[in-house]
Amino acid sequence: MALDDTSTWDGVTLRSSYNSWVLEGRDRLADAAKYGDWPTVFDVLERHGDWINGTRVGGISGYTPLHQAAWHGAPTDVVLRLIDLGAWRTVRTAKGERAVDIAERRGHRHLLEPLTPVIRHQIPAGTLAAIQHHFHGVIRERVNDLVTEHQLRLPELRPLTEQQNPSCWFPVPGMYGGFRYQLQREELIVESWMRVVGGSGQRHVVTEHGARLVDEGFV
Numbered sequence: 001m002a003l004d005d006t007s008t009w010d011g012v013t014l015r016s017s018y019n020s021w022v023l024e025g026r027d028r029l030a031d032a033a034k035y036g037d038w039p040t041v042f043d044v045l046e047r048h049g050d051w052i053n054g055t056r057v058g059g060i061s062g063y064t065p066l067h068q069a070a071w072h073g074a075p076t077d078v079v080l081r082l083i084d085l086g087a088w089r090t091v092r093t094a095k096g097e098r099a100v101d102i103a104e105r106r107g108h109r110h111l112l113e114p115l116t117p118v119i120r121h122q123i124p125a126g127t128l129a130a131i132q133h134h135f136h137g138v139i140r141e142r143v144n145d146l147v148t149e150h151q152l153r154l155p156e157l158r159p160l161t162e163q164q165n166p167s168c169w170f171p172v173p174g175m176y177g178g179f180r181y182q183l184q185r186e187e188l189i190v191e192s193w194m195r196v197v198g199g200s201g202q203r204h205v206v207t208e209h210g211a212r213l214v215d216e217g218f219v
Contacts, residue, residue, distance in 0.1 A: 006167040006180060007086055008050040009155040015058040017150045017173045023057060030056035033068035038078050041065055045085055052086045053159070062094035070099035070115055073108035080114055088159040089117040121161045123186055130208035131188050132157045138204050138211050139170075139179060142192055146174045157183070193219070 015023060025044060029051055032040035045052055045065075053064050063071070066087040069079050083089065092098055097105075100115035123131075136154045140147060147154070150173050160166040166183035177194040186207065193201040201218035204211045 006165070006169045006182075007053065007088075007159070007163065009159075009168050009170040010051075010054040011152045011154060011170055012057060012173060013151045013153055018057060026051065026054060026057050029054070029065065030059065033063070033065040036068070036072040036074065038069075038074065042081065049085060052082070053088050053091060060094060062092070064088075064091060064099075066091075066099045066115075067093055067097070067102055070103040070108065070111055071106060073103070073106065073111065076110055076114055079111055083114065088162060089115055090119075090158040090162050091156070117162050119161050120164060121166055121183060121185075123161060123183075127186055127208045128157055128161070131186070131206055134206045134208075134211045135181065135188055135190060138190055138192075138206065142179075142202070143172055143175055146172055150174065155179075155181070157188070 012018065018026070025048060029041060029044040029048075032038075032044065053066075055062050055064055064087065066079070066082050066089070069082060089099055093102075098115075098117070100112060100117070103109075103111040103115050132155075135157070139154060146152070152172065155168065155170050160168060160183040167181065169178060169180050171178040175194055176196045177192065177200070179190055179192045181188055181190045188206040190204040190206055190211075191201065192204075198219055199217045201216060202213060203215040203218075205214050
């Protein structure tokens, strides 16, 4: 699992968890998407591609740039470019809406086809929910204090089902590292480590039946 090949799960909800330059950039991206300023959106994403599925830090709507494009009824080429950059079509807002749901609600019929999720890895919903539950258990066992301190939004696994390479990186503030996870059929392979602590690595295999530690002590 090469980190460069993975997407990033945006789990930080507190503005105090970021330094000022990150907040400035994230706010610029969120503002541009909110007002349909697509040249600025793509300018920011060109330098910070891992923000493609990010929401406004401290916001309540849970809108990513793709959700905003759906709300505005943006040109199809804008939506396709966001998707090419890695925007997830399965991710939901705070109200539980996908981008396609927003486009349909607002009558932007030209976006229904491009925004409809393409599922590349078919996993029963109950199985995926059980794997996600046990994955969250691994995270809490490892860094529960940081999850609470930073009010982290733990990763959802639905986006993995639409990715060509079903893998993702979940950075954890204060951990100096995080969790890298990859879907392999109906198993989730999870690697976690703290960069400042040598030999802190752990590898878990997570299934619908639970999680098991299969390796530890690596860098």
